[in-house]
Amino acid sequence: MATVDTLRSFYEGRRVLVTGSTGFKGSWLCGLLQSLGAEVYGYALEPSTNPSLWDIVGLGEKVAHSTADVRDLETLSDAFMSFRPQAVFHLAAQPLVIDGYERPRYTYETNVMGTVNVLECVRTCDSVTSFLNVTTDKVYENLERPGYGYREDDKLDGFDPYSNSKSCSEIVTHCYQKSFFAEGSTGDAAGRCAISTARAGNVIGGGDFSANRIVPDCVRAVQAGEPIVIRNPSSVRPYQHVMEPLVAYLRIAAGQEADRSLAGWYNIGPDDKDCVTTGEIVRLFAKSWGDGFSFEEGHVDGPHEANFLKLDNTKAKQALGWQPAWGVAEAVSRTADWTRAWLTGGDAAATACMNEQINDYLGALI
Secondary structure, eight states: OOHHHHHHHHTTTTTEEEETTTSSHHHHHHOOOOOTTOOOEEEEEEOSSOOHHHHHHHHHHSSSSOOOTTTHHHHHHHHHHHHOOSEEOOOOOOOHHHHHHHHHHHIIIIIIIIHHHHHHHHHOOOTTTTEEEOOOOGGBBOOOOTTBBBBBSBBOOOOSSHHHHHHHHHHHHHHHIIIIISSSSTTTTTTTTTEEEEEEEOOOOTTTTTTTOHOOOHHHHHHTTTEEEEEETTTOOOEEETTHHHHHHHHHHHHHOOOOOSSSSEEEEOOOGOOHHHHHHHHHHHHHHOOOOOOOEEOOOSSSOSSBBOOOOHHHHHHHHOOOSSHHHHHHHHHHHHHHHHHHHHHHHHHHHHHHHHHHHHTTTT
């Protein structure tokens, strides 16, 4: 298992570019990298929510960044050539299933051609030696087999435009790796950069204000003093605290640079005992929050969403020595703690809580 010292020895002083830096996961990743001593550069649109974690914890003043679109190859290339990153984490995406139904063309442009543009920059910027494309657990053809956790060699064929575009992003990444980065391939990038993809389960944590996600919906209900109606309470998802996949991403990027046999594709999800229903997530939030939060179970009409989805995380455990550190109950409790800190103490308290949780999680790796 990775220790804090192992991660710090790789990332301290390293130039790391994060696309999608203003998003929920991107903000936590930037904070985590800074805590390990990395020199971080963000590339993203303005935050998509108001409020946003990026603004609450003041990352715009702490992280050098470009406010731009991954569909803009010229601006993206300029950022690469100016910063000359050594490691790149690609998180920029249109990340919501429902938005994918409403804006399918934009979703494919961002999630597929955005990935092509990032890989083009990695190919032409000779400073990059490790690249990770962060996708989703929804890349698989989901046959909704109860009890079955999808494995990395299962078929990729997401159902809806968001999920399918991320399947395409995976295939694009694998193509670039074989065509341009593998030993013996054509071009100047051959053998220079290790390439992987990571398929993460549903992440939760403080500072996620996205629409149509269950924990942010709980937070909005707390703010409004109203009960939440749970959409599809029996659906099963691989919920995990945001720190779980982020540390796995760091392990992949560092490990594959030292040992190219580790490059490939990985599921990053909780153990079976922590794959729970949406209804259970809400009940855990209610328990953590206490008085002032209530919920109702019901069904909200909407486009197709999978009822059962689980990942097999064996490969990440065996190849990387990675293990989930926080179970789902602690993940929900930590999310409630951050929310309470922000609502009662403002941005400063929320920032302190985020830093404390980063340190607590890293401390669990020792």
